[in-house]
Amino acid sequence: MRILVTNDDGINAPGLAVLEAIAAEIAGPQGEVWVVAPAFEQSGVAHKISYTHPMMIARLGPRRYAAEGSPADCVLAGLYDVLEGARPDLVLSGVNRGNNAAENVLYSGTVGGAMEAALQGLRAVALSQYYGPENRDMPDPFDAAAGHGTATIRALLDQGLWDQGDYRLFYNVNFPPLPAADVRGTRITRQGYRKESFFGVKPHISPSGRRFLWITGGPQHLPTAPGTDAAANLEGYISVTPMRADLTAHDALGPLADRFGG
Numbered sequence: 001m002r003i004l005v006t007n008d009d010g011i012n013a014p015g016l017a018v019l020e021a022i023a024a025e026i027a028g029p030q031g032e033v034w035v036v037a038p039a040f041e042q043s044g045v046a047h048k049i050s051y052t053h054p055m056m057i058a059r060l061g062p063r064r065y066a067a068e069g070s071p072a073d074c075v076l077a078g079l080y081d082v083l084e085g086a087r088p089d090l091v092l093s094g095v096n097r098g099n100n101a102a103e104n105v106l107y108s109g110t111v112g113g114a115m116e117a118a119l120q121g122l123r124a125v126a127l128s129q130y131y132g133p134e135n136r137d138m139p140d141p142f143d144a145a146a147g148h149g150t151a152t153i154r155a156l157l158d159q160g161l162w163d164q165g166d167y168r169l170f171y172n173v174n175f176p177p178l179p180a181a182d183v184r185g186t187r188i189t190r191q192g193y194r195k196e197s198f199f200g201v202k203p204h205i206s207p208s209g210r211r212f213l214w215i216t217g218g219p220q221h222l223p224t225a226p227g228t229d230a231a232a233n234l235e236g237y238i239s240v241t242p243m244r245a246d247l248t249a250h251d252a253l254g255p256l257a258d259r260f261g262g
Protein backbone atom coordinates (compact mmCIF):
# COMPACT_ATOMS: atom_id res chain seq x y z
CA MET A 1 0.00 0.00 0.00
CA ARG A 2 1.17 3.52 -0.86
CA ILE A 3 0.29 6.12 1.79
CA LEU A 4 0.68 9.90 1.60
CA VAL A 5 1.01 11.62 5.00
CA THR A 6 0.58 15.30 5.76
CA ASN A 7 -0.40 17.48 8.74
CA ASP A 8 -0.95 21.11 9.72
CA ASP A 9 1.41 21.38 12.70
CA GLY A 10 4.44 21.21 10.42
CA ILE A 11 7.16 18.79 9.36
CA ASN A 12 8.81 18.75 12.82
CA ALA A 13 5.64 18.23 14.87
CA PRO A 14 5.59 15.26 17.28
CA GLY A 15 2.16 14.21 16.01
CA LEU A 16 3.53 13.77 12.49
CA ALA A 17 6.07 11.24 13.77
CA VAL A 18 3.21 9.37 15.47
CA LEU A 19 1.29 9.26 12.18
CA GLU A 20 4.36 8.19 10.20
CA ALA A 21 4.72 5.20 12.53
CA ILE A 22 1.03 4.34 12.11
CA ALA A 23 1.31 4.66 8.33
CA ALA A 24 4.41 2.45 8.23
CA GLU A 25 2.53 -0.30 10.09
CA ILE A 26 -0.43 -0.09 7.73
CA ALA A 27 1.68 0.12 4.58
CA GLY A 28 3.69 -2.94 5.64
CA PRO A 29 7.25 -3.85 4.65
CA GLN A 30 6.40 -3.86 0.94
CA GLY A 31 4.49 -0.59 1.15
CA GLU A 32 5.50 3.04 0.77
CA VAL A 33 4.97 5.98 3.12
CA TRP A 34 5.47 9.40 1.55
CA VAL A 35 5.49 12.51 3.74
CA VAL A 36 4.77 15.98 2.35
CA ALA A 37 4.16 18.35 5.25
CA PRO A 38 4.16 22.12 5.75
CA ALA A 39 7.56 23.67 6.47
CA PHE A 40 5.93 25.78 9.22
CA GLU A 41 2.85 25.36 11.35
CA GLN A 42 -0.39 25.88 9.43
CA SER A 43 -2.98 25.30 12.18
CA GLY A 44 -6.21 27.14 11.45
CA VAL A 45 -5.77 27.46 7.69
CA ALA A 46 -8.65 25.03 6.97
CA HIS A 47 -8.81 24.14 3.27
CA LYS A 48 -6.64 27.03 2.10
CA ILE A 49 -4.67 26.66 -1.13
CA SER A 50 -1.85 29.04 -2.12
CA TYR A 51 -2.94 29.83 -5.63
CA THR A 52 -1.74 33.46 -5.65
CA HIS A 53 1.93 32.64 -5.06
CA PRO A 54 4.35 29.75 -5.61
CA MET A 55 5.54 27.45 -2.83
CA MET A 56 9.05 26.24 -2.18
CA ILE A 57 9.40 22.49 -1.71
CA ALA A 58 12.47 20.78 -0.21
CA ARG A 59 13.41 17.10 -0.17
CA LEU A 60 14.55 16.32 3.38
CA GLY A 61 15.20 12.60 2.92
CA PRO A 62 13.86 9.49 1.24
CA ARG A 63 10.13 9.98 0.60
CA ARG A 64 10.13 13.00 2.93
CA TYR A 65 9.40 16.57 1.82
CA ALA A 66 8.57 19.95 3.35
CA ALA A 67 6.51 22.45 1.37
CA GLU A 68 6.02 26.13 2.17
CA GLY A 69 2.26 25.85 2.01
CA SER A 70 -0.94 24.63 3.58
CA PRO A 71 -1.93 20.99 4.17
CA ALA A 72 -4.12 21.10 1.04
CA ASP A 73 -1.12 22.50 -0.87
CA CYS A 74 0.96 19.58 0.47
CA VAL A 75 -1.58 17.06 -0.82
CA LEU A 76 -1.46 18.70 -4.26
CA ALA A 77 2.36 18.78 -4.15
CA GLY A 78 2.39 15.12 -3.15
CA LEU A 79 0.02 13.98 -5.86
CA TYR A 80 1.26 15.98 -8.80
CA ASP A 81 4.95 16.57 -8.07
CA VAL A 82 6.48 14.29 -5.44
CA LEU A 83 4.60 11.15 -6.52
CA GLU A 84 4.66 12.22 -10.17
CA GLY A 85 1.09 11.14 -10.69
CA ALA A 86 1.34 7.76 -8.92
CA ARG A 87 -1.87 7.55 -6.89
CA PRO A 88 -1.67 6.87 -3.16
CA ASP A 89 -4.07 4.24 -1.82
CA LEU A 90 -4.66 6.34 1.27
CA VAL A 91 -3.99 9.89 2.51
CA LEU A 92 -3.57 10.48 6.27
CA SER A 93 -3.50 13.96 7.84
CA GLY A 94 -2.32 14.56 11.42
CA VAL A 95 -1.97 13.60 14.13
CA ASN A 96 -3.03 17.10 15.13
CA ARG A 97 -1.99 18.58 18.46
CA GLY A 98 -5.43 19.24 19.93
CA ASN A 99 -8.95 18.19 19.01
CA ASN A 100 -10.59 18.82 15.68
CA ALA A 101 -14.07 18.10 16.94
CA ALA A 102 -17.20 20.29 16.84
CA GLU A 103 -16.69 23.72 15.24
CA ASN A 104 -12.90 23.24 15.19
CA VAL A 105 -13.46 21.08 12.11
CA LEU A 106 -14.25 24.22 10.10
CA TYR A 107 -10.91 25.88 10.86
CA SER A 108 -8.75 22.77 10.84
CA GLY A 109 -5.87 22.54 8.40
CA THR A 110 -5.63 18.86 9.35
CA VAL A 111 -9.18 18.30 8.11
CA GLY A 112 -8.49 20.56 5.11
CA GLY A 113 -5.71 18.23 3.97
CA ALA A 114 -7.97 15.20 4.18
CA MET A 115 -10.79 17.06 2.42
CA GLU A 116 -8.54 17.98 -0.48
CA ALA A 117 -7.50 14.34 -0.81
CA ALA A 118 -11.18 13.30 -0.88
CA LEU A 119 -11.89 15.89 -3.59
CA GLN A 120 -9.03 14.34 -5.55
CA GLY A 121 -10.87 11.01 -5.39
CA LEU A 122 -8.68 9.43 -2.73
CA ARG A 123 -9.43 7.65 0.54
CA ALA A 124 -8.60 10.13 3.30
CA VAL A 125 -8.59 10.29 7.09
CA ALA A 126 -7.85 13.24 9.40
CA LEU A 127 -6.55 12.33 12.88
CA SER A 128 -6.36 14.54 15.96
CA GLN A 129 -5.38 14.07 19.59
CA TYR A 130 -7.61 15.81 22.15
CA TYR A 131 -5.60 17.46 24.93
CA GLY A 132 -6.87 17.59 28.51
CA PRO A 133 -5.76 17.40 32.13
CA GLU A 134 -5.30 13.62 31.98
CA ASN A 135 -2.88 13.53 29.05
CA ARG A 136 -1.49 17.05 28.61
CA ASP A 137 1.43 16.50 30.95
CA MET A 138 2.18 12.89 30.03
CA PRO A 139 5.64 12.17 28.56
CA ASP A 140 3.73 11.51 25.32
CA PRO A 141 0.37 13.32 25.10
CA PHE A 142 -0.23 11.40 21.84
CA ASP A 143 -0.35 8.10 23.77
CA ALA A 144 -4.00 7.42 22.79
CA ALA A 145 -3.37 8.16 19.11
CA ALA A 146 -0.15 6.12 19.09
CA GLY A 147 -1.82 3.20 20.87
CA HIS A 148 -5.05 3.08 18.86
CA GLY A 149 -4.28 4.80 15.55
CA THR A 150 -3.27 1.73 13.56
CA ALA A 151 -6.30 -0.33 14.64
CA THR A 152 -8.63 2.59 13.93
CA ILE A 153 -7.29 3.09 10.40
CA ARG A 154 -7.35 -0.66 9.74
CA ALA A 155 -10.98 -0.81 10.89
CA LEU A 156 -11.86 2.06 8.55
CA LEU A 157 -10.08 0.40 5.62
CA ASP A 158 -11.82 -2.93 6.30
CA GLN A 159 -15.29 -1.80 7.38
CA GLY A 160 -15.57 1.87 6.40
CA LEU A 161 -17.74 3.17 3.59
CA TRP A 162 -15.64 4.39 0.68
CA ASP A 163 -17.95 5.73 -1.99
CA GLN A 164 -17.06 7.12 -5.39
CA GLY A 165 -19.28 10.21 -5.33
CA ASP A 166 -18.27 13.72 -6.39
CA TYR A 167 -18.07 14.87 -2.79
CA ARG A 168 -16.93 11.52 -1.53
CA LEU A 169 -16.77 10.47 2.08
CA PHE A 170 -13.73 11.07 4.19
CA TYR A 171 -13.23 10.53 7.90
CA ASN A 172 -12.43 12.71 10.88
CA VAL A 173 -10.97 10.79 13.82
CA ASN A 174 -10.39 12.30 17.28
CA PHE A 175 -8.60 10.43 20.07
CA PRO A 176 -9.81 11.16 23.62
CA PRO A 177 -7.70 13.13 26.13
CA LEU A 178 -6.60 10.01 28.01
CA PRO A 179 -3.72 7.55 28.23
CA ALA A 180 -4.12 4.77 25.62
CA ALA A 181 -4.92 2.19 28.32
CA ASP A 182 -7.94 4.21 29.48
CA VAL A 183 -9.61 4.54 26.05
CA ARG A 184 -13.05 2.90 26.22
CA GLY A 185 -13.66 2.14 22.54
CA THR A 186 -14.84 3.79 19.34
CA ARG A 187 -18.06 5.65 18.54
CA ILE A 188 -19.42 6.67 15.14
CA THR A 189 -20.41 10.31 15.66
CA ARG A 190 -21.81 13.47 14.13
CA GLN A 191 -19.94 16.78 14.22
CA GLY A 192 -20.84 18.52 17.48
CA TYR A 193 -21.41 22.15 18.40
CA ARG A 194 -20.02 23.85 21.49
CA LYS A 195 -22.71 26.27 22.58
CA GLU A 196 -21.46 29.64 23.82
CA SER A 197 -17.92 28.82 22.69
CA PHE A 198 -16.70 31.28 20.10
CA PHE A 199 -13.39 32.54 18.85
CA GLY A 200 -12.72 36.18 19.61
CA VAL A 201 -9.91 38.73 19.69
CA LYS A 202 -7.79 40.29 22.43
CA PRO A 203 -5.55 43.33 21.93
CA HIS A 204 -1.83 43.28 22.74
CA ILE A 205 0.76 46.05 22.47
CA SER A 206 3.94 45.12 20.60
CA PRO A 207 7.44 46.12 21.90
CA SER A 208 7.37 48.97 19.37
CA GLY A 209 4.10 50.24 20.80
CA ARG A 210 1.75 49.11 18.05
CA ARG A 211 -1.59 47.59 18.83
CA PHE A 212 -2.15 44.03 17.58
CA LEU A 213 -4.99 41.58 18.01
CA TRP A 214 -4.59 37.94 18.96
CA ILE A 215 -7.36 35.47 18.19
CA THR A 216 -8.69 33.90 21.39
CA GLY A 217 -10.16 30.41 21.53
CA GLY A 218 -13.25 29.18 23.32
CA PRO A 219 -13.31 26.53 26.06
CA GLN A 220 -12.54 23.09 24.63
CA HIS A 221 -14.22 20.97 27.29
CA LEU A 222 -17.81 22.15 27.00
CA PRO A 223 -20.13 19.19 26.47
CA THR A 224 -21.60 18.78 22.99
CA ALA A 225 -24.82 16.88 22.23
CA PRO A 226 -25.03 13.11 22.77
CA GLY A 227 -23.81 11.20 19.72
CA THR A 228 -21.42 13.94 18.64
CA ASP A 229 -17.64 13.93 18.38
CA ALA A 230 -16.50 15.98 21.39
CA ALA A 231 -19.08 14.35 23.68
CA ALA A 232 -17.73 10.90 22.78
CA ASN A 233 -14.13 12.03 23.27
CA LEU A 234 -14.86 13.52 26.69
CA GLU A 235 -16.53 10.22 27.68
CA GLY A 236 -13.31 8.40 26.74
CA TYR A 237 -14.14 7.17 23.24
CA ILE A 238 -12.40 7.59 19.91
CA SER A 239 -14.79 9.46 17.61
CA VAL A 240 -15.08 8.57 13.93
CA THR A 241 -17.12 11.12 11.98
CA PRO A 242 -17.93 10.51 8.30
CA MET A 243 -17.77 13.80 6.38
CA ARG A 244 -18.31 15.30 2.96
CA ALA A 245 -17.16 18.64 1.56
CA ASP A 246 -20.67 19.37 0.18
CA LEU A 247 -21.86 22.25 2.39
CA THR A 248 -25.45 22.26 1.09
CA ALA A 249 -28.02 22.36 3.91
CA HIS A 250 -29.95 19.32 2.67
CA ASP A 251 -32.59 19.72 5.39
CA ALA A 252 -33.49 23.19 4.04
CA LEU A 253 -33.88 22.24 0.37
CA GLY A 254 -37.47 20.97 0.57
CA PRO A 255 -38.90 23.70 2.83
CA LEU A 256 -37.10 26.44 0.88
CA ALA A 257 -38.32 25.12 -2.46
CA ASP A 258 -41.86 25.07 -1.01
CA ARG A 259 -41.56 28.76 -0.07
CA PHE A 260 -40.29 29.62 -3.52
CA GLY A 261 -43.16 27.74 -5.15
CA GLY A 262 -41.24 24.55 -6.00
Ligand code: MN
Residues within 6 Å of the ligand: 008, 009, 042, 043, 044, 096, 097, 110
Ligand atom coordinates in the same frame (compact mmCIF):
# COMPACT_ATOMS: atom_id res chain seq x y z
MN1 MN B 1 -2.73 21.91 14.15
